[in-house]
Amino acid sequence: MIELHFVRTPNGQKVSILLEELELPHRVIPYDMLKGEHLTPEFRRINPNCRLPAIIDHEPVGGGAPLALAESGAILIYLAEKAGRLIPADPQRRAHCLQWLMWQMSGLGPMHGQAHHFVRYCTEPIPYARERYLNEARRLLQVLDNRLAEAEYLAGEYSIADIACWPWIRAARAIEIELSAYPNARRWYKQIDARPAVKKGGELKVSDASLAGKPRLTPEQWSNLFGANMLGAVSASPSG
Ligand SMILES: N[C@@H](CCC(=O)N[C@@H](CS)C(=O)NCC(=O)O)C(=O)O
The missing domain is CATH 3.40.30.10 (Glutaredoxin)
Structure with missing residues (x-):
C-alpha cells in the first residue's frame, strides 16, 4: 500500500x-x-x-x-x-525520458509556477515579473510543441516524462495561454487526456x-x- x-x-x-x-x-x-x-x-x-x-x-x-x-x-x-x-527499458529512450522529466522539473514546472504566481496570486501588479515568466512559459511550450512535432510522445513512447508535463499544460489556461497556438502539444494533450487513468x-x-x-x-x-x-x-x- x-x-x-x-x-x-x-x-x-x-x-x-x-x-x-x-x-x-x-x-x-x-x-x-x-x-x-x-x-x-x-x-x-x-x-x-x-x-x-x-x-x-x-x-x-x-x-x-x-x-x-x-x-x-x-x-x-x-x-x-x-x-x-512507463519508464523505457531501452537505454537511449530511457535517457531521453529522464532528459524530458528533468526539463519539466527544472524548467516547465518552476517557470509556469512563477507565471501562475505573478498572473493569479500577486496582489500588486508587477508587469516586469509577469511578462518575464509568461514569456518563459510560452517559450517552454514552444519547445514542447517542437519536440512533439517529431515524436508522438516525449521519449518516443508514453512515459513518466509525459505524465510530469501534462498537468502543467492543462493548467496553462489559467495563465491565459491557449493550446490552439501549439498544434503538436494540443494533439499530445488530447491523446493523454483520453486515457482513463489520466481522467481518474x-x-x-x-x-x-x-x-x-x-x-x-x-x-x-x-x-x-x-x-x-x-x-x-x-x-x-x-x-x-
Ligand atoms: N519540486 C517539488 C515542488 C513541490 C511544491 O512546490 N509543491 C507545492 C504544491 S504544488 C507546495 O507544497 N507548496 C506549499 C508551499 O510552498 O509551502 C516537487 O516537484 O515535488
Whole structure:
C-alpha cells in the first residue's frame, strides 16, 4: 500500500495519475495548504522540505521499513521502476525520458509556477515579473510543441516524462495561454487526456478547491501557501 500525501495541483496530479496508470494500490491523504496542513512537524518528518506531494511506500522496493519519498520527479522514477512500466527499458529512450522529466522539473514546472504566481496570486501588479515568466512559459511550450512535432510522445513512447508535463499544460489556461497556438502539444494533450487513468488520477477532487481561478487569500493563507510560515517563522504577508 502506498500513501499519497496529496494536493490538487499539477505536482500532486503527476503522482495521482501515475498511480492510476500503474494500478498500484494506494490511499490518498489530502492536505489543505491554505490551512498550512503541510507545515506540521508530522509532515516535516515525511518531507523535510514541507512541500507536496510525498509518498510513503509501506512495501518498499528492497524491503525494510516504510519508505518516505518527496519530490515529484523522484517519486515518478521510483514508482515506474517499482512497477517496471512507463519508464523505457531501452537505454537511449530511457535517457531521453529522464532528459524530458528533468526539463519539466527544472524548467516547465518552476517557470509556469512563477507565471501562475505573478498572473493569479500577486496582489500588486508587477508587469516586469509577469511578462518575464509568461514569456518563459510560452517559450517552454514552444519547445514542447517542437519536440512533439517529431515524436508522438516525449521519449518516443508514453512515459513518466509525459505524465510530469501534462498537468502543467492543462493548467496553462489559467495563465491565459491557449493550446490552439501549439498544434503538436494540443494533439499530445488530447491523446493523454483520453486515457482513463489520466481522467481518474487527474480529476481527483479532494483538496484546495479554493486554489482555482484568481484566489483572494488572507495574509495567513498567503503565508501558508507560499511557505513563508515554515519552521514557525512569522513573516511578511503581501501587504507587509
Ligand atoms: N519540486 C517539488 C515542488 C513541490 C511544491 O512546490 N509543491 C507545492 C504544491 S504544488 C507546495 O507544497 N507548496 C506549499 C508551499 O510552498 O509551502 C516537487 O516537484 O515535488
